Amino acid sequence: MMLSVSNLSKSFNRRSVLTDITFEIGDGETVVFMGKNGAGKSTLLRILSRIMACDQGAITFQNHDLLKGMPTARKNLLYLGHATGMYSALSAVENLSLALQLRGSSTSRETIFEALKQNGLFNQKDDPIAIYSQGMLQRLKLTYAELAQWSLLLMDEPFSGLDDDGIQQMHQILMHWKSEGKSLCLVLHDADKAALYGDRILRIEHGVIMEP
């Protein structure tokens, strides 16, 4: 089992956002979370990546307790949220190099250059990412995901802010990861896309996973 979540709850200002969330993600499985805005999907992903604390519950990732274990327990877990999650004053190369180093990966500059070239960001590789468009920032996130080593990717609305080319590119990379047998946990709003990528679709309503 890749990820096991049991009885996870979270509240903000005494308002319950997630209640007794329990689910599992198997090796090579893609689980898609759907639900209305404010249902708690993004909160769930941020708790799983240890950015946000939960009130109660247990998370086991690759047989390690994610909440009480060592930081290295989340080495194979990668979270990509709404925002880029990088430093606006630094260039794409500097940001990628930093993010990969923080994950304990020693990726060469040539490898980073090659990945940026493939994602159409090579010409702007030395510019501060503050001047990047939304689509370019999404592609930068994608480059990061391609370069980083992970077993489970938590991705919040991967298609938002992308143009047609970007959507096509995202589609290809998601299918590639699926074919490689990687585990994915996606938050999507589009039912067609959810059916296309998800081995299992879980609907969250008012902080509770509804029965399919």
Place this chain on the structure above:
Amino acid sequence: MFFILLKKELYNEFRSRELILSMLVFGLSIILAYAFTSDVSRVIVANYAPGMFWAMILFVTVLGVHRSFSYEKEMDAFSMLIAAPIDRGLIYLSKCISGFIFLTVMEIIVVMPFFKFLLIDFPPNPLMAVGTALLINLAIMAVASLISGIAMRARLSEVLLPVLMFPLVSPVIIAATKISGGIMAGDPYQLWQIWLLIIGSIIVIFGLVGYTLFDFITEE
């Protein structure tokens, strides 16, 4: 990993130059205000100078640490940082040491105008003054980085930061004033060593508390 984080802090500042520049402009403005308003004898100014200097440093520190944590919030970079498989205590240490470096650089630049504009003499033992100032800077940053880490997750972090920081840094500023006053007056070490011990204790206590608690206070 600590050096990667420290390099990130220095790179960010090297690229944006927002932190030291804002600290510097604010510091120099205060010195000018002091210079034009302290229309009293040189002896009186010399007596008050240590307090004036460290009060200026206190305000400048608020600016610096706020900026140091606010760029983490842009593009949600802090999420990438704390989601990484690293000891989060090291993030605190890197903030603390980088803040210490920025504050020291800023002091090196403003110290000469401070003495010149206020027409006061340099301390008789400059090495002692520099050594103690470095320790004081470290103590200020040990407290300020922890408070800033706590405040950054709050909605009104700009308001919360000074409200929390001023009372907690006050003991450092009082001790700093006593130490610098003693050095400026040429007092023997024995007369102000207790204040140096207080500074040392604050570095150890806040350093350990910050390193240990940063794992919990950084989570939303």
